[in-house]
Amino acid sequence: MSITPLIRIAHLHKHYGTGGEQRLAVLHDISLTIEQGEFVAIMGPSGSGKSTFLNILGCLDTPSQGDYYLDGREVAGLDGNALARIRNQRIGFVFQGFNLLKRVTTINNIALPLLYAGMGKVARRRRALDLLGPLGLEAHAERTPSQLSGGQQQRVAIARALSTQPALILADEPTGNLDTRTGGEIMEIFKALNQQGITLILVTHEADIARHAKRLVRFVDGRIVYDGVVEP
Amino acid sequence: MKAGDLLGEAWRAMTLNRLRAALTMLGIVIGVGAVVLMLAIGKGAEYTVNRSIAALGSNLLIILPGATTSGGLRSGTGSAPTLTAADAVAVGRLNAVEDAAPVYPGTAQLVYGPSNWSTRISGVTPNYFSIRNWSLASGHLFSTNDVRAASRVAILGQTVARNLFGAANPIGKSIRIMNNPFRVIGLLHAKGQSLTGRDQDDIAYVPITTAQTKLFGTPFPGTVRYIMVQGVSAGQMKEAEQEITRLLRQRHHLRKDAEADFSVRNLTAMAQAAARATQAVSFMLGAIASISLLVGGIGIMNIMLVSVTERTREIGIRMAVGAKRRDILLQFLLEALILCIVGGVAGIALGIGGAWLASAAAGMVVVVTSSAIALAFLFAAAIGVFFGYYPAHKAALLKPVEALRYE
Numbered sequence: 051m052s053i054t055p056l057i058r059i060a061h062l063h064k065h066y067g068t069g070g071e072q073r074l075a076v077l078h079d080i081s082l083t084i085e086q087g088e089f090v091a092i093m094g095p096s097g098s099g100k101s102t103f104l105n106i107l108g109c110l111d112t113p114s115q116g117d118y119y120l121d122g123r124e125v126a127g128l129d130g131n132a133l134a135r136i137r138n139q140r141i142g143f144v145f146q147g148f149n150l151l152k153r154v155t156t157i158n159n160i161a162l163p164l165l166y167a168g169m170g171k172v173a174r175r176r177r178a179l180d181l182l183g184p185l186g187l188e189a190h191a192e193r194t195p196s197q198l199s200g201g202q203q204q205r206v207a208i209a210r211a212l213s214t215q216p217a218l219i220l221a222d223e224p225t226g227n228l229d230t231r232t233g234g235e236i237m238e239i240f241k242a243l244n245q246q247g248i249t250l251i252l253v254t255h256e257a258d259i260a261r262h263a264k265r266l267v268r269f270v271d272g273r274i275v276y277d278g279v280v281e282p
Numbered sequence: 283m284k285a286g287d288l289l290g291e292a293w294r295a296m297t298l299n300r301l302r303a304a305l306t307m308l309g310i311v312i313g314v315g316a317v318v319l320m321l322a323i324g325k326g327a328e329y330t331v332n333r334s335i336a337a338l339g340s341n342l343l344i345i346l347p348g349a350t351t352s353g354g355l356r357s358g359t360g361s362a363p364t365l366t367a368a369d370a371v372a373v374g375r376l377n378a379v380e381d382a383a384p385v386y387p388g389t390a391q392l393v394y395g396p397s398n399w400s401t402r403i404s405g406v407t408p409n410y411f412s413i414r415n416w417s418l419a420s421g422h423l424f425s426t427n428d429v430r431a432a433s434r435v436a437i438l439g440q441t442v443a444r445n446l447f448g449a450a451n452p453i454g455k456s457i458r459i460m461n462n463p464f465r466v467i468g469l470l471h472a473k474g475q476s477l478t479g480r481d482q483d484d485i486a487y488v489p490i491t492t493a494q495t496k497l498f499g500t501p502f503p504g505t506v507r508y509i510m511v512q513g514v515s516a517g518q519m520k521e522a523e524q525e526i527t528r529l530l531r532q533r534h535h536l537r538k539d540a541e542a543d544f545s546v547r548n549l550t551a552m553a554q555a556a557a558r559a560t561q562a563v564s565f566m567l568g569a570i571a572s573i574s575l576l577v578g579g580i581g582i583m584n585i586m587l588v589s590v591t592e593r594t595r596e597i598g599i600r601m602a603v604g605a606k607r608r609d610i611l612l613q614f615l616l617e618a619l620i621l622c623i624v625g626g627v628a629g630i631a632l633g634i635g636g637a638w639l640a641s642a643a644a645g646m647v648v649v650v651t652s653s654a655i656a657l658a659f660l661f662a663a664a665i666g667v668f669f670g671y672y673p674a675h676k677a678a679l680l681k682p683v684e685a686l687r688y689e
Contacts, residue, residue, distance in 0.1 A: 110602060111683040131606050137682075138604020149599045149686065153298055165287050166604040210603065 054122040056218060056249050057084040057107065062116030064102055064272075076102045078272040080116070084251065086217070089244040091260035091280065092253045094269030100253050101222055103269065107251060108141050108220045109133040121217075138166050142211025146223035148203040150195040150210075156182070157191045160209045167214055181209040185239065201232035208239060219243065221252045225259055237262045283609050292616035295593075303621060306585045309578030310625030310665070311632055314658045316571035318633025321654035323640065324564025326647035331560045335553040337473045337482065339415040341380070341513035342550050343522060345373070345530070347505075348543035363502035364534060364543040367490060370407075370509045372529060378522035380514050383410035384506035386490050388498035392446060393458040399445040402485045403436075403459065405493020411470075413512045421453040421468035424489050432491035437468035439483035460497055464488065511546075519548055572661070578625070579665035586618050586673035597677055598685030611678035618670020619663065626662030630655055 064077035077099045084090055094100045105111040106118065109125060112133075118125045120140065128136070142163075143149075150159045160178040161169075169177070182188050185205040195203050204224060211219050221240070225233030241262055244250050254260050261280055268276035296303045347364045370384035386405035391398055404410075408423050424435045436457065443452045452466045473482040494500065513522040523546050530544055590597070597610055634655075637648040 105683045108602070110686065111681075131608075134601065134604050134606040137602060143602050145686075149595070149602070151596060151599060154294075162600070163603040165291070166283050166600070166606070166609060168283055170284070171287070214604070 055083045055119075056086045056088075056121065057082070058117075058119040058122075059083070060117040062106070062113045062118060064099070064106065064111070064114050076272050077106075077113075080272075080274060082267065082274065082277070084249065087244070087247050087249055089241070089250045089262075089264045090252065090267060091263035091265070092251065092267045092269065093255060093257070093260050095255070098269040099272040100269045104220055104222055104251065104253050107218075108143060109136050134166075138163055139214055140216050140218060142208075142214070142216040142219040144204070144207050144211050144219065144221040144224045146226040148195065148200075148207050148227070150203055150206055152196065153194050155192050155194055156187060156198070156206050159195070159206055160213055162210060163214045177213060178209070181212055185209050199232075200228050201235060204228065204232075204236055205239070208236075208243075212243070216248075218249045218251070221250065223254055224252065225254070225256070230258075233259065283605075288609070288612050288616060292613050292620055295613070296617055296620060302585060306582055307621050307625035307628070309581040310575070310622050310662055311578075311629040313571070313575030313578035313665075314626045314629025314662050315632035315636060316574050317568060317658045317661065318630055318650065318654060319636040319640070319648075320567035320571040321564075321658070322633065322637040322648040322650045323646060324560075324567045325649035325651055325654065326641075327560045328557065328564055329649050330647045331553075331557045333474065334476060335550070335557060336415065338476070338549060338553055339413055339510075339512060340550060341516055341519060342413070342548075343511040343513060343519070343526070344547050344549055345369075345382075345509040345511060345526060346545050346547065347508070348541070348545065362543055363500065363505040365506050365509055366504050367407075367506055368504075369530060369533060370506065372533060373509060373511055373526055374409075376522065376525045376529060378514050378518045378525050380512040381409050381413050382509055382511045383407050383413050384490055384509050385410065386493045386498065386506050388493060390460050390497060392442065392486060394446040394452075394455065397446045399442060401439075401442050403493065403497065404485060404487050405490035405497070406487050407490055410487070410510060413510050416473060417471055418468045419471045420451070421466070423468055429489040429491050432495050433489055434462055434464045434492060434496070435467045435488065436464040437470060437487040438466055439470050439485040440472045441481055441484040442486050443469055459486075459488075462496055516550070519550070523548065575658075575661060575665060579622075579669040582618055582621055582666065583669035583673060586614060586670055587676070589617075590614065590673050590677040593677075594680060594685050594688040597680050598682055598688065601680070601682035602686060607678040610680075611674045614674035614677045615667065615670045618674065619666040622662045622666030622670075623659075626659050629662065630658060633658070 059080055059082045062077060062080040063075070065073050065075040067073045080103065092100045092104065102111065106113050113126055120136065125136065151162065157175060157178045160181055161174040164174040164177060179191070182191055185208060187202065187205055187209065190198055190202060195206070198206065225236055228236065237259060240250055240252070252263060260266055263280055266276065266278065266280045267274055345365060347362045365384070367384045370382045373379055374382035383406055388403055389400065390403050391400050407429055408426060411417070411423060421437070423437065424433065428435055436459070438452055446452065446457065447455065452469055455466050457464050457466060470483070476482050488497070490506065494503065511522065511526065513519045526546050527542065531542060534543055536542065600610060634650055637650050640646040641648045
């Protein structure tokens with residue numbers, strides 16, 4: 051294994067506005083290292099900056115200041131195309147609201163990242179079909195999101211996140227729109243993925259969900275106040 | 283991302299909202315249809331005018347006699363019996379003149395068996411027909427001998443022949459003109475309407491001497507009503523005019539300060555002015571039609587902007603899974619382009635259909651040219667790129683995190 055950590059964040063700041071009194075600091079001097087294969091839960095009250103932090107980790111947003119190394123590579127200075135390539139190849143997203151394309155079939159939703167990766171149509175379909183089985187979606191390949199339950203939609207979203215075989219999966223309140231039992235099923239899938247070596251970072255405000263993780267990071271007012279094992 | 287996939291995504295997005303796509307397209311369909319139809323009508327008008335000019339003959343001048351003054355009363359141009367067939371021969375020998383033919387016209391009743399028909403009868407020399415660029419459909423022209431002998435032979439225009447003979451062949455038949463028997467020796471090709479709308483085929487020709495002596499007598503023997511002149515080339519028409527004026531003043535023994543007893547007019551220049559006017563109208567029609575195409579383009583921009591706003595979240599999702607700005611830009615640009623191209627093709631069909639209808643139902647002369655179709659199509663595609671770019675650019679500039687947060 052490489053000795054380079056998957057993620058290394060040093061003195062990262064994020065603020066909105068230009069300065070003075072209008073300047074709104076969201077993240078303040080965050081330093082964090084996450085190794086390959088970790089399962090991290092990020093918790094904190096709303097407005098604590100945890101979602102912003104996840105967006106920066108996912109290259110959807112850029113830090114105002116500080117360093118972010120992904121696979122030992124500086125990300126902060128990259129242009130839009132390079133960031134898009136990282137999102138496509140290295141990172142998979144799972145959102146609270148599923149964020150599937152409406153009126154697009156399960157298969158095509160799963161294959162969407164492969165489309166932007168430049169993969170051919172036949173290969174895309176084969177790859178997407180391979181992902182259906184382990185997530186129990188075989189019967190739903192040609193259905194659209196509106197024909198699926200919440201749990202099924204979230205499994206489609208997970209399959210989409212896995213399609214380009216990324217090293218890192220970021221999940222923002224993935225069980226927030228689901229009932230407890232379905233949420234539990236989704237967490238079981240995440241645990242299984244983590245056992246296969248995929249690094250997982252999960253934002254949640256539910257302690258029950260965070261308990262599935264191996265490491266807990268707690269945010270309050272844009273600062274990390276706790277970083278350690280999950281409290282029993 | 284592969285080009286084919288890009289096209290597929292753009293096409294799929296459009297088929298999701300068929301009614302909206304169809305209505306947006308309708309603007310382009312009507313615009314392109316109007317451009318194609320208007321260009322076809324304009325081209326048709328140009329074609330008609332050009333055909334009239336060709337029928338008139340090229341580089342034509344006409345020499346008319348001057349006005350008479352009797353008892354202080356001045357008659358109009360052409361009333362003075364000052365031009366002669368000899369003038370025509372002399373004019374025909376000028377350097378800038380190809381040929382000249384004297385004309386002595388009148389009107390008479392033509393009779394063949396039970397049929398009769400009143401028409402213009404022109405006394406001419408055989409070279410008149412080459413000057414007018416007019417050939418025979420059947421039979422033969424009269425000769426210079428016929429002119430010398432004032433033979434009773436006639437050449438008929440299509441309208442006259444149809445009215446006297448119906449479908450029968452008139453060649454060799456004997457007709458009566460003012461109680462004189464004439465033998466029909468030739469039938470002219472149809473020439474259609476003149477620029478002023480007169481039926482040029484409603485006419486009969488006889489040797490000029492026959493007209494002068496046997497049909498339309500004159501107190502001034504040997505005079506002709508006008509002389510048709512063909513210049514050597516379009517560039518030398520002014521020169522021809524000057525040469526004719528100089529020659530005729532000399533032949534008519536006019537003093538330097540005396541008013542000319544004839545006038546020279548350039549028929550071809552008049553026809554070309556008519557052609558230019560038609561071209562201007564044709565251009566106007568095209569320009570007005572283009573405005574409707576422009577309005578269609580604005581409709582596309584409007585709908586694309588709405589579409590970008592509506593699909594902000596979709597754009598965010600696409601960006602989150604790895605779409606580059608270029609991918610988003612091209613997708614929306616292609617959507618606009620597909621709307622315009624499909625609309626353009628439908629519009630071309632509509633325009634051709636409209637042109638066919640105008641020609642079949644209204645009897646208009648329409649000419650659909652491939653260049654007009656290509657122009658309309660390229661214009662539609664350009665509209666698509668032009669009006670599609672801004673919305674597409676706007677979509678591509680969205681920040682992923684903000685687009686994802688959009689409700």
